[in-house]
Amino acid sequence: MSIGAFLLRRLGSGALAILGVSILVFSFLHIVPGDPVDHLLGGEATESQRKDLEKCMGLDRSMPEQFVQFLGHIVDGSLGVQCPNPKGKPTVASRIMDVFPYTLELAIAGMLVAIVLALPLGVIAAVRRGTWVDTFATMTSLSMIGIPTMLLAPIFLLVFFIWLGWLPGPTETGWAALILPSVAVGVHLMAMLARMTRSSMIEVLNEDYVRTARAKGLPEHRVLINHALRNALLPVITVAGLQFGSLLSGAIVIEKVFARPGLGLTLLDAITERNYAVVQGTVLVIAVIYVVINTLVDLAYGLADPRIRRG
Numbered sequence: 001m002s003i004g005a006f007l008l009r010r011l012g013s014g015a016l017a018i019l020g021v022s023i024l025v026f027s028f029l030h031i032v033p034g035d036p037v038d039h040l041l042g043g044e045a046t047e048s049q050r051k052d053l054e055k056c057m058g059l060d061r062s063m064p065e066q067f068v069q070f071l072g073h074i075v076d077g078s079l080g081v082q083c084p085n086p087k088g089k090p091t092v093a094s095r096i097m098d099v100f101p102y103t104l105e106l107a108i109a110g111m112l113v114a115i116v117l118a119l120p121l122g123v124i125a126a127v128r129r130g131t132w133v134d135t136f137a138t139m140t141s142l143s144m145i146g147i148p149t150m151l152l153a154p155i156f157l158l159v160f161f162i163w164l165g166w167l168p169g170p171t172e173t174g175w176a177a178l179i180l181p182s183v184a185v186g187v188h189l190m191a192m193l194a195r196m197t198r199s200s201m202i203e204v205l206n207e208d209y210v211r212t213a214r215a216k217g218l219p220e221h222r223v224l225i226n227h228a229l230r231n232a233l234l235p236v237i238t239v240a241g242l243q244f245g246s247l248l249s250g251a252i253v254i255e256k257v258f259a260r261p262g263l264g265l266t267l268l269d270a271i272t273e274r275n276y277a278v279v280q281g282t283v284l285v286i287a288v289i290y291v292v293i294n295t296l297v298d299l300a301y302g303l304a305d306p307r308i309r310r311g
Contacts, residue, residue: 112182170260
């Protein structure tokens, strides 16, 4: 199958998935009990204010008309209108674009932390299998997997910002302010990738082509990197790609603890406010991110394994 045909097929299936997500989130929002107008305006709003907000949100229309309106906002790129209308940037798309760079920055930094720590740790643990190095790496990975992010992030903040004062805390800016949140979001992923790298490397190191490479007298580092690690990376690429999509969808706990704007915090606030347009638009953007990431992961398979590229 050519790359063009593959991309066309994936784009078609991705479009169907995004449409399904749109229908589900629209349906769920409208069957949840409670009046969004009361959440946004409070109980002291006048009848005129309530009617204006209902008109802005499209609540004065039937359900099918509201869904068609939602699809129209997707087509025109606005993703809907924020209600009540803020000054300057009233569309949902403009609100998402304001916070997306912060989430992208955090996701990239967290992924770099995870990869830089996970690959060496996993490879060393596989090569030194059964030694104290392997035991230490395994215990470290399991500990990081077992500690939830909602506990790890406040601990990092308490130790490195409040007690030691080494790193900036919430609301501060600059590259140093990104260290604590990126480590907090990347450590859990690092533990997962390290475990997967170790398991995959152990399996690959027992393959015939690795033994053949060693029999030819190739240096050990070339055997490990060029022959073993490259083939062991396939499952790691899959998990890393999908987890990067999760990071982009918004590390809600991290953004909340470190007071960082982002997709996750925007979605959490919108759910609390029952702001239909923002919830629908944010979930749609997250769905698109997952589709794009999955497609890129499949393409990365071909780069990592020539057999898949030929297929």
